[in-house]
Amino acid sequence: MPLDIDADRFRETFEAYSEIGATEAGGLHRLALTDADHEARDLLVEHMEALDLDVRVDELGNTFGRREGRDPDAAPVLIGSHLDSQPYGGRYDGQLGVLTALETLRTFEDEGVETARPVELVNWTNEEGSRFEQAMLGSGVAAGAVDADHARSLADSEGRTLGEELERIGYDGDAPAGIDDVYAYLELHVEQGPTLEQSGSSIGVVDGVFGLNWMAATLEGQANHAGPTAMHDRRDALAAAVDAASEINDLPNRLSEDAVATVGRMDVTPNSINVIPSEVTFTVDVRSYDPDVISRAPEAVEFEVASAAERHGVEYEFERLWSIDPLEFSPVVREAVAAGAEAADVPYQHIVSGAGHDANHMASITESGMVFVPSVDGLTHNESEFTEWADCVAGALAYANATLELATTEA
Structure with missing residues (x-):
């Protein structure tokens, strides 16, 4: 039987996180390592610990919550996105991906799912690059594309470095940021374009990135x-x-x-x-x-x-x-996403992303891929950014089932 998420719980969680850094115009202003980001991170850790996940924080503040599988030595499936936002941006960009991953692990617990592989939830640091000007920073260091010392030395417009701000909010972790043992990475994100809405599809199986x-x-x-x-x-x-x-x-x-x-x-x-x-x-x-x-x-x-x-x-x-260069995502993950959408009986289509994401960096070290949900009018990086909640739920259903497909692959 396909997995079925708790849509009401998912909505309540989304609304709770959306209050942290909320703007008067209904958007989100939650720049990386600000007090608002700190509050959102703490809430995520609280929710991870409530699921008895093994929580760890690395030297870039990337935060992981691990759910063990039958084989604890197997390479894990990594799921998640980022909680930081653009200045006066939208509520869906990044955040929806983290909360979809959280709901996936909650669903596993609800249904007593035992996976072959461990599954880890991740919140990446400074994906937007709007405060510390290098986008996809946490995942870039994790994948070995960006030097950790360089990343920690980046300063915001007021001269405060990323390393100093990690220490200030208590997310200066002890673990090295490098990752070299991941079976697959899966990220859900809003499309940030009009293609899915115009075609009437609820899900985009992302083939690659411009x-x-x-x-x-x-x-x-x-x-x-x-x-x-x-x-x-x-x-x-x-x-x-x-x-x-x-x-x-x-x-x-x-x-x-x-x-x-x-x-x-x-x-x-x-x-x-x-x-x-x-x-x-x-x-x-x-x-x-x-x-x-x-x-x-x-x-x-x-x-x-x-x-x-x-x-x-x-x-x-x-x-x-x-x-x-343009990037083609893993056929293994793309097939899992398509299978997840079919299991959830959700209409989907294949699509190419015009924007970069943390999944780009992950593609250099593991099987990587993405699920897209529609953006109304293609609008993003804007307080009016919006995705119909039915599409959020459809995306979460496909995502949870795709994660299960990847995590039940034997080592």
Whole structure:
């Protein structure tokens, strides 16, 4: 028989956590390692201990709760997500994944489920990267992609380091952050896009994640008075930047069907109402599931920057900041998610994620995959972020059954 969660308990738990860092507009403001995050972490530990899980905290504050299986030496199935939020973000991003994992283990207890493998619940530290600017940080250290000392030295806008804040809230654990013995990792998340809602599916079996390429360009012109300087005599760095940004916005049409490009940040100097801008720096984010698009993106973007600079008589500098290749998730986990959705009689479809998640890092060390539930209007990182509760329950049903499928695989 398929597992069936306690939907009322699940809803009550979600609402209780949503009060911690709640905003007046119905969202969530719970940045990593703040007092609100501390309170949410303490509540999770309380709920883990109520299930008699073996709780441990590592040097990055990643928090685990282990439920033993028949073979305690078998590599565990790791389930969870993150409790930190974006500044004035939504209630579903991250949090829903942790609470779905919690409800899964509660359901195992309700139904007396004995798994072959241990199952561990995890809350990752600083997934959002909005306070300490490196996203997916806790999982990155756990997977060996980020150095632990570097991570602990990252400072917020007020100069407080991650290590200092871990100590302040009591989550500076003794255990090393590295993980090298996990059978599989499964994470539930809101889609953060419109595909599932538009197609009418309650579940997304995530096949993989877009690759991305981040770049920055600086255009250097000449400051001058906004009144006396004729238009043909200007070397306006902002005019050139806006020209380049417009062309970059059209780039996806020439790169591939799924490509997206974003000019996300622009800094203007001297930024005065009556002075022609002398310097502008802006960032570019290009994403696609096609590795060729990711590799070609810097050349294509730099061409548009150079062309705009020439048209406006300014100089430019171009920098490649960060690049990751597209990722294909494990067939083992994808099949388990599909089987879980079928066992729960929940409609699903295969989907590719445009955003990165902790599952990205886990894919480098184990069989990794994700379950998506719909985002209404595709809205996320916003206080109005919303997922219909029926879809949350459908996702939890599929997730619990997929976890059981993975955890009953003999070592």
